[in-house]
Amino acid sequence: MKPVPRRNIECIDIHINCSLWAGDSECETNSSVKKYCPLSCGVGKCGNNSTKDKNKDAPNRGKREQKILCTDDHELCSGWADMGECDENPKYMKKNCRKSCGVCEGAATTTAATSKTKTDPIVDMLKRTGNFGEKQVAAGEKGQATLDNVREMIDYMEKSDDFLTLSSKTQDNCRNKNELCSFWAAVGECEANVSFMKVQCAPACKTCHLIDMATRCPELPDAVPALGPGDLNKMFERIVERAPGNRTLSDVERQRLEKSDMTEYSVKVYSRPSDESATEVNIQSDRKLPPWVITLDNFLTDEETDALIQHGYDEGYKRSEDVGAQNFDGSVESKKSTGRTSENAWCTTRNGCREKIIPTRILNRMSTVMGIPPQNSEDFQILKYDVGQFYKTHHDYIPHQKSRQCGPRILTFFLYLSDVEAGGGTDFPDLGITVMPKKGRALLWPSAMNADPMGKDGRMMHQALPVEKGLKFGANLWTHMYDYQAPQLTGCN
Ligand SMILES: O=C(O)CCC(=O)C(=O)O
Numbered sequence: 001m002k003p004v005p006r007r008n009i010e011c012i013d014i015h016i017n018c019s020l021w022a023g024d025s026e027c028e029t030n031s032s033v034k035k036y037c038p039l040s041c042g043v044g045k046c047g048n049n050s051t052k053d054k055n056k057d058a059p060n061r062g063k064r065e066q067k068i069l070c071t072d073d074h075e076l077c078s079g080w081a082d083m084g085e086c087d088e089n090p091k092y093m094k095k096n097c098r099k100s101c102g103v104c105e106g107a108a109t110t111t112a113a114t115s116k117t118k119t120d121p122i123v124d125m126l127k128r129t130g131n132f133g134e135k136q137v138a139a140g141e142k143g144q145a146t147l148d149n150v151r152e153m154i155d156y157m158e159k160s161d162d163f164l165t166l167s168s169k170t171q172d173n174c175r176n177k178n179e180l181c182s183f184w185a186a187v188g189e190c191e192a193n194v195s196f197m198k199v200q201c202a203p204a205c206k207t208c209h210l211i212d213m214a215t216r217c218p219e220l221p222d223a224v225p226a227l228g229p230g231d232l233n234k235m236f237e238r239i240v241e242r243a244p245g246n247r248t249l250s251d252v253e254r255q256r257l258e259k260s261d262m263t264e265y266s267v268k269v270y271s272r273p274s275d276e277s278a279t280e281v282n283i284q285s286d287r288k289l290p291p292w293v294i295t296l297d298n299f300l301t302d303e304e305t306d307a308l309i310q311h312g313y314d315e316g317y318k319r320s321e322d323v324g325a326q327n328f329d330g331s332v333e334s335k336k337s338t339g340r341t342s343e344n345a346w347c348t349t350r351n352g353c354r355e356k357i358i359p360t361r362i363l364n365r366m367s368t369v370m371g372i373p374p375q376n377s378e379d380f381q382i383l384k385y386d387v388g389q390f391y392k393t394h395h396d397y398i399p400h401q402k403s404r405q406c407g408p409r410i411l412t413f414f415l416y417l418s419d420v421e422a423g424g425g426t427d428f429p430d431l432g433i434t435v436m437p438k439k440g441r442a443l444l445w446p447s448a449m450n451a452d453p454m455g456k457d458g459r460m461m462h463q464a465l466p467v468e469k470g471l472k473f474g475a476n477l478w479t480h481m482y483d484y485q486a487p488q489l490t491g492c493n
């Protein structure tokens with residue numbers, strides 16, 4: 001079955017709380033919410049609001065309202081008008097600040113007579129927020145709460161010991177990276193969305209001390225490693241030996257598999273260190289012997305592959321990006337890559353996918369096969385390659401994660417979600433191995449060494465060859481040495 005895209009992929013909300021704000025009527029009163037939440041507000045590319053807008057602009061109705069209501073609907077209108085908002089933000093302003101923007105009869109004189117001068121304290125206060133990163137906006141129903149946050153933030157940044165005793169490097173790096181930071185803080189996002197806010201809006205959350213990764217994300221001495229030296233070989237040997245599809249199962253065994261949501265997958269070994277069970281655990285023999293590469297056929301059912309593909313459509317496939325430079329606060333830039341032309345979507349807790357029945361079932365199955373808890377794995381990255389699309393040779397191991405709470409990626413468990421008519425193989429140039437896509441097949445390889453599972457196995461470079469005919473869908477599940485999910489919540493990965 002070919003999945004059908006459910007909606008225009010550009011019609012998306014940029015913030016997790018959009019539907020909440022839309023429910024609070026913020027779409028009507030806060031132009032920034034409209035900008036960040038086109039889907040929830042039904043505007044822009046999500047435009048089923050065209051009829052509504054047409055009615056609103058009906059000639060007679062508009063004129064009458066202009067004449068009668070030559071007033072401002074918001075106490076901050078004149079200040080905003082002074083700041084040039086009538087031109088910068090005309091849609092909101094001309095609707096809600098008619099008088100201050102001079103869009104109704106008699107407005108010009110009245111506005112001039114009553115308008116506050118450029119020294120309006122509110123205008124000044126908002127201007128001052130530009131000293132701490134993006135200048136903040138305060139509008140709509142939460143305007144007052146936002147201004148309260150702005151006031152507290154200025155006190156914190158200009159007068160508090162909490163801020164002024166921080167190192168100058170930390171002070172310099174503590175910036176609001178979005179004009180909505182104070183608004184988000186005012187609606188409780190510092191507590192609800194810790195990882196994003198502590199990094200993107202530290203002044204508004206008054207948490208500049210946590211910008212420094214060493215303070216925010218201390219080492220966790222009790223963290224349990226997924227693999228010790230020698231465990232990687234044991235893990236692969238166990239997977240090969242126990243593959244249900246490579247054995248004749250008794251009825252009881254088959255029932256047990258079904259009960260535990262385990263498929264009757266069969267394993268093919270493309271490369272292994274030795275046919276003998278590994279005994280030596282040292283880097284020299286790791287380097288001498290070939291690394292593990294195995295596939296697991298019939299690992300996923302058609303229902304499962306189709307559900308993941310459809311989730312990608314629901315979420316919207318977007319051009320894939322690479323991991324870029326690291327910032328002082330530990331956040332990592334994404335960078336457009338010419339080496340990777342596929343599109344991808346994520347199946348996360350935030351977007352409600354990871355906890356759905358089918359993704360949970362798949363994740364638990366993968367976790368059982370690896371013998372590593374599901375929380376050590378990242379979220380599924382669902383990939384879509386059209387004809388000609390590819391991902392050039394790269395390694396999945398990310399060096400800076402070695403010193404992060406999650407530790408490095410130690411394994412890639414790749415799922416093929418579709419058959420591909422031609423091309424699209426996963427190729428390991430150093431090993432001379434190419435695995436072809438097959439719906440329901442999984443491919444498992446280590447990024448780390450058996451004797452030193454925190455260290456990178458440089459031989460595991462790989463590429464996704466261009467699709468020549470058909471459409472390729474796949475999904476990455478990268479598994480880490482330590483819990484990945486918990487530090488993700490606090491911005492520590
Ligand atoms: O699509 C593939 O076959 C592999 C993709 C891959 O290596 C990646 O996304 O990191």
Ligand SMILES: [Fe+2]
Pocket residue numbers: 394395396462
């Ligand atoms: Fe990869």
